[in-house]
Amino acid sequence: MSxxxxxxxxCRELCKTYVQGDAKVEVLAGVSLDIVxxxxxxxxxxxxxxxxxxxxxxxxxxxxTAGRVELGGTDPAGISQRARGNLRNRTLxxxxxxxxxxxxxxxxxxxxxxxxIRRHPSADAIERARALLERVGLASRARHRPSELSGGExxxxxxxxxxITRPTCVLADEPTGNLDRRTAESIQxxxxxxxxxxxxxxxxATHDVALAGKLGRVLRLVDGGLER
Numbered sequence: 001m002s003x004x005x006x007x008x009x010x011c012r013e014l015c016k017t018y019v020q021g022d023a024k025v026e027v028l029a030g031v032s033l034d035i036v037x038x039x040x041x042x043x044x045x046x047x048x049x050x051x052x053x054x055x056x057x058x059x060x061x062x063x064x065t066a067g068r069v070e071l072g073g074t075d076p077a078g079i080s081q082r083a084r085g086n087l088r089n090r091t092l093x094x095x096x097x098x099x100x101x102x103x104x105x106x107x108x109x110x111x112x113x114x115x116x117i118r119r120h121p122s123a124d125a126i127e128r129a130r131a132l133l134e135r136v137g138l139a140s141r142a143r144h145r146p147s148e149l150s151g152g153e154x155x156x157x158x159x160x161x162x163x164i165t166r167p168t169c170v171l172a173d174e175p176t177g178n179l180d181r182r183t184a185e186s187i188q189x190x191x192x193x194x195x196x197x198x199x200x201x202x203x204x205a206t207h208d209v210a211l212a213g214k215l216g217r218v219l220r221l222v223d224g225g226l227e228r
Contacts, residue, residue: 007070008091008168008201009035009058014067016053027053029224030067035169035201040192042212043205045221051205054221055171058203059092060084072168089114093162093200095191097174101146101154101161108133108142111161118165125164132160136190152183159190169201176208188214 014031017024027050035041043051056062058069060076068075072091076084093114101110111129116122133142136156146154155175162170175191176184188211195202204215212218220227 006037007034008037008072009033009203010070011058012068012070014054014057014069015065016050016057016062017065026224028057028064028221031221031224031226033219033226035203037168038195038199038201039217040195040202040215041204042215042218043203043221044207044209044212044218047207049221050224051221052173055173055203055205059088059094059171061088089117089165091168093165093167093170095155095158095162095170095172095175097177101157103146106143106145107138107149107153107157110146111157111164114161114165129160129164132164133157135194136160150183151179152186155179155183155187156190159187159194163194163198163200166198167200169203170195172202172204172206174206174208175204176206176211184208185210 010033012032014028016028017026031054043054045051057064058071060069060071063077069077071087074087076087079087102113108126108129111132112125115125115128130142133139136159138153138156141149141153149157172191176187179187191202192214194200202215204211206212
């Protein structure tokens, strides 16, 4: 568990430029950001403003053109892909607009997957997954496959999966973007409650004004930089 006020995720002068034919498209230009333990942050901006790109860079899923990321004190760009994967699995949880649950596995198996990847004992991993599924209101659906779950239930399972390793930070990319308003509100409330319970930092890229307004800080991406 990280200490209050401790920086768990940091970037400095982060830039990302994509080359498309003869053209260069600068998406991020000198973004600097600190995420401290337990805080909630909304990243907002128009489509194409770089919200998802920034999340991918913070997670070490992509390399910046310039600048530096520190995840648990380590720059993902300076280590091997295997080491990056281990670092992500140890420190981060992810929630996406689309749940990305594996169709051939049950809800409890999907939630347990990050622990199983760590070679955690399977019986304990499943037990912990069941406990989290109960917390997110899916105790009776633990052995159902994703195709047997509603959209809201799938996203609840995805939230449980993101928290199974007790990460220091959860990165969420439009977690309510594919849901109806009532279901979106329930997922919003769940994310906030679990942030308070687990003390896990939460960074959410979203178009959802209602969700952004419930988080501790709102940062807007404009012209490749953060408008504070």
